[in-house]
Amino acid sequence: MIILNVARWRLALLGLLCSLAVPVAAAKPSADPNSLTQRLDPLFEILSGRDAQFSVTVEGQLPIDGKNQSIQLQLTRYDDQAFDLIANHPEYAVSIRRRQEATALALPKHGVVYIGSGAVDSEDHLVPKAIVPRLVGSGCEIAPYLGLLASGDAKSTLALLSNFVEIKRTDSGWTIGGDVLITALENDPNTLQVSSGDSNATIRVAEPEEMAAIDAWPGMRSESIDRSELELHLARGARRAMEVLMPSRELTSAVEHPQTVDHGELRYVDGQRLVLLWGTPEQIGRAHGQLLRDESQRCIDSVLYAFGTVQTVLTGRWFRDDLEKAYVRLKPHIPADHLTETRALAQSLGQDPKTLEALNVFPELFHCSGFALFDSATVDGKLYHGRVLDYMTTIGLQDCATTFVVSVDGKIPFANVGYAAFTGSVSGMNDQSISLGEMGGKGEGQWDGAPMATLMRRALEECSTLAQVEKLWTDSPRTCEYYYVFADGKTNEAVGVAATPDSIEFIRPGEGHPLLGEGIADSLLLSAGGRLDTLRSRVQENHGKFDAEKSMWLMSRPVAMASNLHNVLFIPADGVFYVANADHKRPAAERPYVRFDLKKLLAPAADNRTAVASP
Structure with a gap:
């Protein structure tokens, strides 16, 4: 079973989850290109939902089972009903493609894609709009902070964070808590590099490419599945995984x-x-x-x-x-x-x-x-x-x-x-x-x-x-x-x-x-x-x-x-x-x-x- 060092990568997880949230108003970021607020603003545009269409890619090296391994995640949102999520690892790969009329779960290494169409469960589904509360329940320790992160105000979020950990400007970027280093690429406001110990990741924000059809999976075998069952499994599975990875006091005490x-x-x-x-x-x-x-x-x-x-x-x-x-x-x-x-x-x-x-x-x-x-x-x-x-x-x-x-x-x-x-x-x-x-x-x-x-x-x-x-x-x-x-x-x-x-x-x-x-x-x-x-x-x-x-x-x-x-x-x-x-x-x-x-x-x-x- 793959075990991630979750504490070091909550920002990436939160970005992927919260980026599907409902649009809300937010404060304007600082105009200083050397400020961490300015550098984080592209992510907070997504977290707040102000940017309704986007693509976020996280590529990194994480210590898994005693050795560094490559992980790639890409989340693309097209509108309130449609998104693509792609996860790649040397040993496995999975893609979730959701459109208003259907949902697909593709497993490229096995050459099979499960596709379901029609209605979904009224509570457990993958509609992007307001998805965060469906994926992060009270049993997950980050649940209380999602409202602040989804507000889209990087300045307020960093000010609150600074009450708990030291945020310091260095020659190469910013350190958070002494062991997380955030580096901004010169002349590229939409890319950040994050490192901690043996782990590192590059986070990029971009415009989405053209949306592919739900059944466009060249060379893969298609199997029909009940859409309600498919989305319920993925939604409840994700929520429970978040609880296990980051349990709140509701579970630990x-x-x-x-x-x-x-x-x-x-x-x-x-x-x-x-x-x-x-x-x-x-x-x-x-x-x-x-x-x-x-x-x-x-x-x-x-x-x-x-x-x-x-x-x-x-x-x-x-x-x-x-x-x-x-x-x-x-x-x-x-x-x-x-x-x-x-x-x-x-x-x-x-x-x-x-x-x-x-x-x-x-x-x-x-x-x-x-x-x-x-x-x-x-x-x-x-x-x-x-x-x-x-x-x-x-x-x-x-x-x-x-x-x-x-x-x-x-x-x-x-x-x-x-x-x-x-x-x-x-x-x-x-x-x-x-x-x-x-x-x-x-x-x-x-x-x-x-x-x-x-x-x-x-x-x-x-x-x-x-x-x-x-x-x-x-x-x-x-x-x-x-x-x-x-x-x-x-x-x-x-x-x-x-x-x-x-x-x-x-x-x-x-x-x-x-x-x-x-x-x-x-x-x-x-x-x-x-x-x-x-x-x-x-x-x-x-x-x-x-x-x-x-x-x-x-x-x-x-x-x-x-x-x-x-x-x-x-x-x-x-x-x-x-x-x-x-x-x-x-x-x-x-x-x-x-x-x-x-x-x-x-x-x-x-x-x-x-x-x-x-x-």
């Missing part, structure tokens, strides 16, 4: 809002979100949506629209189509009560059920590490089951992180460490002392079976012994390639599982394996590469010394990756588990763990079930 609804309760435990759900599948789905409306929408935006757009650009295939095709193949293997819960959740959120169905296919892509230690490996002989989820903190799922305690009528109650709007499980423990964690492998696209997250949830709500869990996996049609650690705190048993659609292998503690190395007594370790090496050496060096604290340390970097989304330590014999979630700056392994007691958390749901059953 969210206000806690405990709430109780029928069949559900939202609590906060040391800053972590906890949701209790009980009742029928329909009641649980409805309460889920009522308690986590905003978090669910952010999760949908992260997965389907932000990540989905990136995947479409990288693969050349419309991501939503891939998910929906996968769902068609997976649906026959999903229990009816799970489908009922998902539909009730969608209705509660005011979403099309297909949106939630597609979203819940997404865990088919997760990757991770895990371990189980017990008997001679631990201080007290108890079983400690660790689970590391390494997957894409860069798409903002940490904003939706939620620990659920779920009691479905007639089924085993369980804890599910997951995310708003997801109904399946990737990390969980039930009140029968069964704990489970998964690790993704290869084989994406082999979807003629039960979704991994569905099997995980079924095990939590149906299985009270490790043998029952193993039978569920053996007897069920499976998808892709996955690895698992399952444990039973009642018997101090654990098993590793390597499963594909065609085969399943159970690995017992202490057994050697070609992928895992020689066995370690009373230990089961699953990971890969250098992470596995570190995990093994840590266990060998500390064998017999592991308790809860040292088991949490076992999941620290580099066993956990930079993309570490959540870590969980289960102590199933005690019904206790610890959860750490990533934030926008640190992976889960570098964040505090919060302790949860499943037995105590299940008490309110049990009381409610008793009250309903009483005459």
Whole structure:
């Protein structure tokens, strides 16, 4: 995943976004050609909308994945309905062409262009006029400053900025905050050069060239797409990407809002979100949506629209189509009560059920590490089951992180460490002392079976012994390639599982394996590469010394990756588990763990079930 040093390039981002704003009046710039105000005025003409037709090009070198790479962006606005946006990089390219009657998304490196015509969504669309509030929401830290930047008054903006950072004239240009250098080219008032550290960019403002036809894409294959869907995906994806790149305090220091609804309760435990759900599948789905409306929408935006757009650009295939095709193949293997819960959740959120169905296919892509230690490996002989989820903190799922305690009528109650709007499980423990964690492998696209997250949830709500869990996996049609650690705190048993659609292998503690190395007594370790090496050496060096604290340390970097989304330590014999979630700056392994007691958390749901059953 490409990560930009956003702090150094906000001016370019703001220029591209705000240049589509509504025209407003603004003060006249200084006539001094040596002033920064004068040099920035061409950009502010665009920011204010005073210049209704323009072309802005940003060309630069940015450090991406450890090396400088070339990026080119060009935004051309023709009128209130039409614009072109072109982005080029050595490995990918994308063009958005919008006209009053149609919108096109072109992927030149894949030779395909998606074109949609007709009406657009009433709220999420790409009409240039007043687009900024649709692309920059309150979850983005630059939102409060857009009004000032769009005012078109460079002098006032720089005066305000000077209250926070030093703006200084130098022989070569101007420095802002000491590390950003702005250089104006001699006799060229429409070009600026900006540099900071290893990054540099040239920003040019020009008149637009002739507007191309919406379907003029020589040598490219054209595919029709619903225009409303296309613009909604791009608009919501851009807005969510801005939140993840530049989160506001609304996300980094969210206000806690405990709430109780029928069949559900939202609590906060040391800053972590906890949701209790009980009742029928329909009641649980409805309460889920009522308690986590905003978090669910952010999760949908992260997965389907932000990540989905990136995947479409990288693969050349419309991501939503891939998910929906996968769902068609997976649906026959999903229990009816799970489908009922998902539909009730969608209705509660005011979403099309297909949106939630597609979203819940997404865990088919997760990757991770895990371990189980017990008997001679631990201080007290108890079983400690660790689970590391390494997957894409860069798409903002940490904003939706939620620990659920779920009691479905007639089924085993369980804890599910997951995310708003997801109904399946990737990390969980039930009140029968069964704990489970998964690790993704290869084989994406082999979807003629039960979704991994569905099997995980079924095990939590149906299985009270490790043998029952193993039978569920053996007897069920499976998808892709996955690895698992399952444990039973009642018997101090654990098993590793390597499963594909065609085969399943159970690995017992202490057994050697070609992928895992020689066995370690009373230990089961699953990971890969250098992470596995570190995990093994840590266990060998500390064998017999592991308790809860040292088991949490076992999941620290580099066993956990930079993309570490959540870590969980289960102590199933005690019904206790610890959860750490990533934030926008640190992976889960570098964040505090919060302790949860499943037995105590299940008490309110049990009381409610008793009250309903009483005459």
